Amino acid sequence: MSLTIYHDGQFWVGIIEVVEDGKLRAFRYVFGAEPKDSEILDFIYYKLLNIINQSIHSGLDVKGKSNKKINPKRLQRQVAKEINKLGISTKAQEAMKQEYEEKKKSKKKRAKQYREQLKQQKYLMKKQKAKAKHKGK
Structure with a gap:
């Protein structure tokens, strides 16, 4: 799991990327103003699990990484590269878009059911009213 916090021009946004069973799930959380360290820790301790658990989509397939031992220098370079990397990965964007589309479809479906129910009522x-008129009331 990784949490990336960046400024998108207007707000500070956190992107949570979770890989479970070879599937990548990504979530977006808007902090608003620049978050302090204490706000970030509160988010991690109290809100992060709720956001991850309320997800309805299954995620995108991700290539499995081998459990090969990595050279410490290479690992250090990779960590430095990740720290300098700005923004979010395209896989995370794709996962968020997929979740957005699924939410949109479910919302549309509920709206249609609601309209049908109103129509039936x-x-x-x-x-x-017609029966009552027919009976003369």
């Missing part, structure tokens, strides 16, 4: 009310 109006129809039943119309029928009751």
Whole structure:
């Protein structure tokens, strides 16, 4: 799991990337103003797990990494490269976009069900009114 915090021009944003069972899931959290260290720690301790657990998408497939021992100097270079890297990975962007699309589809589906339910209620009310008129009430 990795947490990347960057400034997107307007707000400070945190991107959480989680790899589980060969699937990458990414989440976006907007901090707003520049977060202090204490705010980041509060986020990690109290909000991070809730954000990860409320996810509805399965994630994107990621190539598995081998468990080969890495040369310490190479590892040091990789860490320095990650620290200097700005922004988020394209895989994370793709995962966030996929989650957004799935949320959008589910929201659309609920809205359609709600409209159908309202339509059915109006129809039943119309029928009751017609029966009442027919009975002379």
